[in-house]
Amino acid sequence: MDTQLARLPRTPGKRDRTKAQNRHTILAAARHVFAELGYGATTVRDIIRATPLASGTFYNYFRSKEEIFQAIQDESALRIRPRLREERSKAESVEAFISGTFRTFFEYVASDEHSFRAIRRNTDAIRVRMDTPEIIAGFEELREDLEAAIARGLFPPVDADYLMAAIVGVAFELAERMLRRQCGDPAEAAAFATALFLGGVRGLPHLHAALGNGDALPQETNQDDNGSVS
Amino acid sequence: MDTQLARLPRTPGKRDRTKAQNRHTILAAARHVFAELGYGATTVRDIIRATPLASGTFYNYFRSKEEIFQAIQDESALRIRPRLREERSKAESVEAFISGTFRTFFEYVASDEHSFRAIRRNTDAIRVRMDTPEIIAGFEELREDLEAAIARGLFPPVDADYLMAAIVGVAFELAERMLRRQCGDPAEAAAFATALFLGGVRGLPHLHAALGNGDALPQETNQDDNGSVS
DNA sequence: CTGTTTTAGTGACGCTTCGTCAACTTCACC
DNA sequence: GGTGAAGTTGACGAAGCGTCACTAAAACAG
Known part of the structure; x- marks a missing residue:
């Protein structure tokens, strides 16, 4: 769907180059505007206005605001899915399967924080979560991997x-x-989730102090790989 | 904000009665239309068209489509939050806390399935999740209860x-x-979630057969209340 | 019961966005 | 250079938005 190599593999031609360029321009503008205004408040016109192109051109690339939003999320999904699959396929134990999945996911989220925030950013206290076909396919992959395991x-x-x-x-x-969290750490989140899935709440890492302070940055006792229950 | 009892507690007066009635009419229409068209495709006009009222009247009750959607969700949140709080407050063990929370939640969802589906229904394969202030307050309550516990x-x-x-x-x-699931059972879902939080994946109820068939309706070995790990 | 005030419903209005499309420009190929 | 295909443009009709002057009627006062 990207480059039409039907005729010649090299020299993409000016037409194809501007096409790719335009698509990229629109996507970049959309990412920026979504992050600025939130999904709900953004209009197709806002996106196009952040671009040197005309309104009609938008519809040559995407059918609607919804579709371009999907495209942005699908890009992320397509980037992380292979990593998750690989991590799980080489797992030789429940521990490796679970901890590899969470570690990879949280590290990706932290690295692609900008996209993630852009996608979530919304007016007021309202959060919108969209599961696109690509993302749902990622869920199915996880289920298949679980069944195989x-x-x-x-x-x-x-x-x-x-x-x-x-x-x-x-x-x-x-x-x-x-x-x-201001200092949210993917490793910490992964450790928490992994411990939960391996041993339940009793296997979770313990905090040293700061009880009753929900927003405090937690220090945990390192209970190595094994999710032993107390 | 609801009823102005400043003057007389009884005989609400015709004005207040039609006011409550109109609000109810609009909310009912909105629930119906959201369920029919999905949140994204619904317009304020669609809602008032499903009503004998005029377009301007809508704005006497809600400021926008977003706000009425919030109102619908907040109703659900306000109905379930007290039940959850009570369940957790009387918990004398981790088991009771966790299982009470999940059981109450899943039973509520199953009983209010219509609202739940109406809220989730959306075009295509896209799901929208909105966390309103009331719902977020419910999350905070859970955190407070956990901290207290x-x-x-x-x-x-x-x-x-x-x-x-x-x-x-x-x-x-x-x-x-x-x-x-066509025959989704709140008790089963609650048992699954409880076992997971008490003992991790190794404590989950085992299926008897039908491996490799993700959509099969699962039969579990009943490992009573206690989430013992194998 | 009548006159006055207060409150809420109405729908037309100006404005914005939507998605389309005929005209136009630009590139590719002969 | 000429011709056809591909892509861009912006104006257009349709529809939704939120507002507001107007109206109806309930509440209240005498």
């Missing part, structure tokens, strides 16, 4: 659909919280 | 903020999946 005997024979949902829920919600 | 020694001294986020993430994501 169960078949291999790595995981006990549990409800893979619910387990996938639980992992996804924790991943997104913790990512949100992690970014909200 | 930690102070009481019920929970180990863990990161209450992350634990709250994890519970929220699992609750919403599992609820979504539960409704998607």
Whole structure:
């Protein structure tokens, strides 16, 4: 869908070059405007106005505001999905599977923080979460990997659909919280999520002090890889 | 903000009665239209068209589509929050706290399925999740309850903020999946989430058969209240 | 019961955005 | 250089937005 190599592999031609350029221009403008105004308040005109192009041109590339928003998210999804797959495919234990998944995800979120924030930014206290087809496909991949791991005997024979949902829920919600902390650390978030999935609340890392202060930056006792319950 | 009882407590007066009636009419129409068209595709005009009222009247009650959508969600939030608080306040153990929270939540979602679906319904494969101030307040309550439980020694001294986020993430994501199953059962979802939080993946209920079939309705071995790890 | 005040409903209005499309420009190929 | 295809442009009609002067009627006062 990107470059039409039907005729000649080299010399993309001016037409194809400006086409790619325009698409990129519009996407960049959209990212910027979404981050500025939030998804709800942004109009297609706002995006085009942040561009030297005419309004009609927008519709040569995307059908609607919704579609360009999807495209932005799909880019992120396509970037992270292979990493997650690889991490899980080489896992030889439940620990590796779970901790690899969370670590990779939180590190990606932290590295692509700008996109992530742009996507979430919204008016007032309202957050919008959109699951595009590409993102949903990522969920399905996780479920397939879980089913394969169960078949291999790595995981006990549990409800893979619910387990996938639980992992996804924790991943997104913790990512949100992690970014909200001034010094949010992907490793810390991953350690928390991993410990939870391996040993439940009793296996979670303990804080040293600062009880009753929810927003404090937590120090945890390092309970190495193993999620032993107390 | 609701009823002006400044003068007389009884005989609400015709003015106040039609006011309440109109508000209710508009909210009912909105619920219906949101469920029909999805949030994104719905316009304020669609809502008032489903009503005998004039367009200007809408703005006497709500400032925008966003605000009425919030109002609908806040109604749900206000209905469930007291139940959750009570359930958690009387918990004498980690098990009771966790299982009470999830059971109450999933039962509510199943009972109010219509609202829940109306809120989620959207064009295509896109899901929108909005966290209104009332809903966020519910999250804060959960965190406070967790902090109180930690102070009481019920929970180990863990990161209450992350634990709250994890519970929220699992609750919403599992609820979504539960409704998607033709025979989704709140008790089953609650059992799954509770086991996960008490003992991690190794403590999850085991399926009897049907491996490799993600959409199958799961039968679990009943590992009673206690989330023992294998 | 009548006159006055206060409150809320109405729908037309000016404004913005939407998505389209005929005319025009630019590139590719002969 | 000429011709056709591809892509850009901005104006257009349709529709939604939020407002506001106007009207109806409930509440209140005498």
